Amino acid sequence: MNLDDIKDILELVREHDLAEFEIERDGLKVRIRKAGAAYVAAPVPAGLAPMAAMAPVSAAPAGPAPQPVDQGVPLAVITAPIVGTLYLSAEPGSRPFAEVGTRVKKGQVLCIIEAMKLMNEIECECDGEIAAVYVDNGHPVQFGDRLFAVKVD
Amino acid sequence: MNLDDIKDILELVREHDLAEFEIERDGLKVRIRKAGAAYVAAPVPAGLAPMAAMAPVSAAPAGPAPQPVDQGVPLAVITAPIVGTLYLSAEPGSRPFAEVGTRVKKGQVLCIIEAMKLMNEIECECDGEIAAVYVDNGHPVQFGDRLFAVKVD
Amino acid sequence: MFKKILIANRGEIALRVICACREMGIKTVAVYSQADEHSLHVRFADEDVCIGPARSADSYLSVPAIISAAEITGADAIHPGYGFLSESAYLAEVCEACHIKFIGPSPNVIRLLGDKARARRAMKKAGVPILPGSDGPVRGEEDAIKIGKELGLPLIVKAVAGGGGRGMRIVRTQEELPKLVKAAMREAEAAFGLGDVYLERYVEAPRHIEIQILGDHHGNVVHLGERECSVQRRHQKLIEEAPSAVLTNKQRHKLGATVVEAARAVEYSNAGTFEFLLDGTGNFYFLEVNTRLQVEHPVTEFVTGLDIVKEQIRVAAGERLSVRQSDIEIRGHAMECRVNAEDPVVFTPSPGLITAYSVPGGPGVRIDSFVHSDCTVSPYYDSLIAKVITYGRDRNEAIARMKRTLEMTVIEGIKTSIPLHLRILDDPDFLAARINTSFMERFMPDKHAGKNKLAESA
């Protein structure tokens, strides 16, 4: 399931005038609910921006809650591919690779995760603009932890 | 399950004018809800005959199923108040206290249950006619077992 | 050997007996009240009989219902478990009359030992140390002073009709004796309409020590060492262990031998427990005999490797005990926590639906329980839902295992006594085995807990 799949699903949701759509497979769960859809059965989860549902939901322990983002803009969340210690800049004291508002390209280094004394560069998966930084410099991250949100171009 | 499968499902949802559709199989779960669909909390239990509720429901292991009886006639079920061996007549070979069709009065002896060598007379709880005999002569009965059904006058 | 045993009980002990029967190849009959229709003991018995409604008096306490159930299923023996009819001489007698074996002592022995005064005399005669006392009500002030001098101090004045601490006085000097006897008489008269009181030596902060015995019909009696059950609340044991941390081997053998002699003297057969108070200077005082299996028998099974329920069944069937005294060796240390469905602070019962239930395994853990996920704890019966028993090479290991087992136990939907047990397991006095029957007072919610000091353990 990638961004294109999600776009296709959203097309279908619009076309068929669905109120809700949910799919769950192999540990991945996507749930879409259109703005304005009445929901009777269960309490409405608070603070869930409609578009947030588009982000691949990580099964890892939740990191910081996603910050509110512009409605209607696709959002990609970059998660930690390995466990280790996270560094936001190349060297202590130097400028961070990326901050909120930084324009990023696919393949651009966003941060470094140190595992077994090896520095692993974590690259951006798409072109866009950093919408959120979920992690602090020098802190440990687990596999699947949210690192960055990127407003996709 | 791929996008085409989802499209097919959505077609079916439209065609059949469904409010909701949900499927779950082998770790895959899909749920669809149409905009404007009302949500009904629980299915209404069907087929509960009004008269059946009149019979004291035994929590003991079910005896023979109650035979069909005339609709609209109150039916009382006499259950075993003690555990023991049941006798349908006062002595071996003599006439049974009650058979199907026997007219009975409240307080009339219907059978005997032997417990600890004591013969306990089991009395009818109402006036009416024996509609069913659920037990065999000389057989053990447990507390709560159905003994007779009586069509109440 | 028996072909089919009816178990006149419910809950974990019914399952415990079913386990023993299955291991011995004996068929089982479960009896149940309407409230227990979906219980595991019904599921795992070979046959089952509904014997009455939820109320115990009409089901588990009904001798006719139980005998009838045995007769219609053709059971050749009845195991009464503990509680309910387990110490009913009447049930044992009816069984005899119906040619059904009662798995327990003879009716005569049950009757003798169930009568406190007769039991006391029998034990005294057999050389068992008993609590010095007035052997009946005192006849007035002068009589009380005379008896008080004979007995020595401290003393306790108790109402013959008493209960709940009323009509009780502790006497610490001979001078205050007449005054306190009179006060107790007045209080007893007011409370029970009967002013009779008796005197007994008062044991300060005693330990509760009990000896497990087994006897067969061939004159063999063995003891399986002691259990210490000093952690109790209103005479309800909460934590039991074996062996006691304070008994020397010499004391153990001496008390064990005394009990075995006394059991022989009354021709005791089957399992039984002789309960004692132990005072601070190493003296034992006989309390009573429980003529049945005890809730806490698993701690003895853990340290001896024996199966007490199987031995009960064997000797009831006329076989000899499978062990001699010299075969019995106490190895390691075992502890039992009784997990009750109750509020761990105010002790109110907490029946209801258990939505999640999971207990860890690992070495040295035994769980005797009848509950499971999606099971309802009935409000009709006692609140015991699980016995968690742990074993260790020594007391510290048994405690460490108990702690981690209770910490890793998940019971959701109802309240349980586990948080209370965990507080006890962290108590420095408990860890140092400085316990007595007043120990639990520090965990009681009411500030009038001091009243319990008056009551000795039963």
Added chain:
Amino acid sequence: MFKKILIANRGEIALRVICACREMGIKTVAVYSQADEHSLHVRFADEDVCIGPARSADSYLSVPAIISAAEITGADAIHPGYGFLSESAYLAEVCEACHIKFIGPSPNVIRLLGDKARARRAMKKAGVPILPGSDGPVRGEEDAIKIGKELGLPLIVKAVAGGGGRGMRIVRTQEELPKLVKAAMREAEAAFGLGDVYLERYVEAPRHIEIQILGDHHGNVVHLGERECSVQRRHQKLIEEAPSAVLTNKQRHKLGATVVEAARAVEYSNAGTFEFLLDGTGNFYFLEVNTRLQVEHPVTEFVTGLDIVKEQIRVAAGERLSVRQSDIEIRGHAMECRVNAEDPVVFTPSPGLITAYSVPGGPGVRIDSFVHSDCTVSPYYDSLIAKVITYGRDRNEAIARMKRTLEMTVIEGIKTSIPLHLRILDDPDFLAARINTSFMERFMPDKHAGKNKLAESA
């Protein structure tokens, strides 16, 4: 002593190690893959780290992920459990480099004993009985005939690159040897692209016997007696027991002493298991050493009263073993059934949601498991869901308890191997302890089971 141990494993063994750590007052770190987020080992560890996706290679088998998890949590030791990285000399080396204690033997010992040829030579030198063999590939027909004469009959021809029975031939007469060697070579060449074969003495219907040892860093090595694991299917053990019904005390002491000597010779520390084949005439042949905790360690814990995992932790922290050889006493009999989430007839895996789970207690029952009601058995990992271990005064009692425990176990929602275990427990040969590594063939669905006769146990 360690302050915090990271457990590089999942499932029941992760919980088992957590239990030991809690009893010792050591903090724990659980690592888990995304598939195990809701597992009990995550719930009951003091800290937890997600180390990767469901695929083992990217999570539980990832040395960088595990070392990183230890570093970010400040763990000072890693317990590898069994399976996964438990016999990884590389992980042990990286631990050394990172100043994290690996709870297991030194990397050198793991490497030495992990190499079949080197291990064989080391054992031979230390006086351990080994299976006579060609000590490398045969160089042709004449060489084969010469070696065959030296080794004696029956022989087995095995492909060096072999596996799954291909390139294997059993030789029962010297005449057929050249023909069968050539056939095996052709088959090996076709199957593996390498025609090299070697010869080994063939043991008919052997028993699988293994000796548990423990060693510390002060030169102390003890053995805890043997386990018999002859009931296996395709080298997967299904039922293990201790002691073996066929070993005499003399054999036990002799083999134990030999193994202890060999372990001392290679400076073995921590827990280990020396596996042997036992032929029909009482000869033992060394198979291999497992340089880790075994799945079946609980049967040894039951009969010795020791906690093997705690000993592992103690000796890894530099402490001495808590027991000497003379302290170790085998009491009673223990048996383990591995309950797998699989079809009991055709052995296909059966992962999925467990809707109901309940296991009985009672004396002599230990359950090591990580499942519970409403828990999902993941398809990503091995199918072991519970180890049911029973103890009895003798083998018959252990078997009777195993039977009633499995009969009274409720697992709904998935299929389990329990029906298969119950069939085995009713088998007259099993009851008479007439078992060997071919025993399970009678329970196999495929009629070509004979092929398995070729493969000795590993």
